[in-house]
Amino acid sequence: MGGLDAYHWLTEALDTIERAHWKRGMKQVTSRSGAVVEIGAQNVLNFASNDYLGLASDDRLVQAATRAMQDYGVGATGSRLLSGHRALHRKLEIGLARWKRTEEALVFSSGYGACLGTVVALVGDRDVIFQDQYNHSCLQQGAKLSQAKLYSYKHNNIQHLQELLQQHRSQHRRCLIATETLFSMDGDCCPLPEVLDLAQQYNSMVLVDEAHANGVFGQNGAGWVQATDCQGRPLIQAGNLSKALGSMGGYVAGSSVLIEYLRHRAPTWMYSTGLSIPDTAAAAMAVAIVQGEPQRQAQLWRNVHDLRERLNQAELPLLSSVASPIICLPVRDAATAQELEPALLQAGVFAAVVRPPTVPTSRLRLSVMSTHTPDHLGELVAILSDFRDGLA
Ligand SMILES: Cc1ncc(COP(=O)(O)O)c(C=O)c1O
Structure with a gap:
């Protein structure tokens, strides 16, 4: 056995990850972080960051x-x-x-x-x-x-x-x-x-x-x-x-x-x-x-309630009844999840679609920021409504 064989299992392990639709990639953000960011020369709504109060680029x-x-x-x-x-x-x-x-x-x-x-x-x-x-x-x-x-x-x-x-x-x-x-x-x-x-x-x-x-x-x-x-x-x-x-x-x-x-x-x-x-x-x-600056936290919560309300009105399903800046929507299966993230990005929404083994069931994870405007929230819900078949 040659020395390289000792590493062959890595390729097999990656194949397994690919077949299970668990393969992950990275998206390069080319602007400062914020409610809107640039990815691949396109400005997209940012619902993927944990920068809840918009301080990362303050x-x-x-x-x-x-x-x-x-x-x-x-x-x-x-x-x-x-x-x-x-x-x-x-x-x-x-x-x-x-x-x-x-x-x-x-x-x-x-x-x-x-x-x-x-x-x-x-x-x-x-x-x-x-x-x-x-x-x-x-x-x-x-x-x-x-x-x-x-x-x-x-x-x-x-x-x-x-x-x-x-x-x-x-x-x-x-x-x-x-x-x-x-x-x-x-x-x-x-x-x-x-x-x-x-x-x-x-x-x-x-x-x-x-x-x-x-x-x-x-x-x-x-x-x-x-x-x-x-x-x-x-x-x-x-x-x-x-x-x-x-x-x-x-x-x-x-x-x-x-x-x-x-x-x-x-x-x-x-x-x-x-x-x-x-x-x-x-x-x-x-x-x-x-x-x-408690007004940042207050605005974050106004946005959380506003977005939940808009999602409910659009009859999009929510994973939890608890209000918080982390709002999850169930995704039908891992295969749908894998396609959803790039499709949403193309439509102008940057959001994490989280899959097993990170979580037990696939989900779209929206992260609300205090710097999102009502227009951002409205645009998000309009775009998500076009993908409702995969959100169930
Ligand atoms: C719940 C929780 N704890 C700890 C960490 C790790 O923190 P850090 O990224 O600062 O290392 C994270 C995420 O990154 C997290 O989500």
């Missing part, structure tokens, strides 16, 4: 990033524990802790790393994790790497979570319940107060991922934890700086003891280069803007 973020780069360069050059720590990181952490009303916060170089590294740091092979079956990959992979015993409960199903806790909690040392707050591929939210009640009853830690809820829910956009009045409760709040905050990076907010522990035990923080200078400066600016 001039104040651009200027904060530029000024910081001029003063301190681009890269952090090393782990925060070695050469990579800057005053800017600390400023962002203090800002995040104030926003989240926690004692402390810790900034990671990605949201993925913040969640994964925190799970790995908190539990090990003598412990147990209970997680929502639809949790994001960063929580799922963290759970696998941690070597803790893992049980998945049915999506947002408190009764199932309680049954699993009742059955298995007592056989393990530490216990962690992990859930997203606003679910990225379904657009619905976890029943956080009930999860926290169960956690108290079963002596369990709770880790929430607020990636999509930041800027969207709660007073000052502080997230689902704030919106559900859970800010004073014992809880580990993780999230990222790359969606409504328009920058890059992740964070964990919680007690001082937790954060000090993570500085000594979270591998994705200890052994990864500190968040880059421009990302850090832009994120700090975004945290201030989100709190100082």
Whole structure:
């Protein structure tokens, strides 16, 4: 056998992906991000980004990033524990802790790393994790790497979570319940107060991922934890700086003891280069803007309700009855899904069609921004109506 044969399985694996209609591609955006973007020399309505508040190309973020780069360069050059720590990181952490009303916060170089590294740091092979079956990959992979015993409960199903806790909690040392707050591929939210009640009853830690809820829910956009009045409760709040905050990076907010522990035990923080200078400066600016300009969040919600209303009037099916900026429409099957995305793009709509294995059933995922206008929403619904046969 020649050496190349060892890699032949890659071609076969790609063939399988192709046959299952799971093949993915990338679309190159050639303009600044916004409610309308340019793709392939065509201006299209943008319902694909997570830039809920339109901050990713806000001039104040651009200027904060530029000024910081001029003063301190681009890269952090090393782990925060070695050469990579800057005053800017600390400023962002203090800002995040104030926003989240926690004692402390810790900034990671990605949201993925913040969640994964925190799970790995908190539990090990003598412990147990209970997680929502639809949790994001960063929580799922963290759970696998941690070597803790893992049980998945049915999506947002408190009764199932309680049954699993009742059955298995007592056989393990530490216990962690992990859930997203606003679910990225379904657009619905976890029943956080009930999860926290169960956690108290079963002596369990709770880790929430607020990636999509930041800027969207709660007073000052502080997230689902704030919106559900859970800010004073014992809880580990993780999230990222790359969606409504328009920058890059992740964070964990919680007690001082937790954060000090993570500085000594979270591998994705200890052994990864500190968040880059421009990302850090832009994120700090975004945290201030989100709190100082609540009209952005208010406009986002007006758009959410307006779009749901228009979709209902056009009798287009919605996957969830919960209102949020993530609005999903069921797509008939994976083959239709594969054709739908390019067809919509040609018709002038940039939106994600998400397929298995990312989600259990194919769906069109529309992501609403505060910067969409009523005309954008009307145009979107008119175009989607032409594709109603595939949306079922
Ligand atoms: C729910 C959720 N958590 C975490 C992440 C990872 O964050 P980041 O892209 O900042 O690494 C994402 C998406 O990117 C996400 O959707």
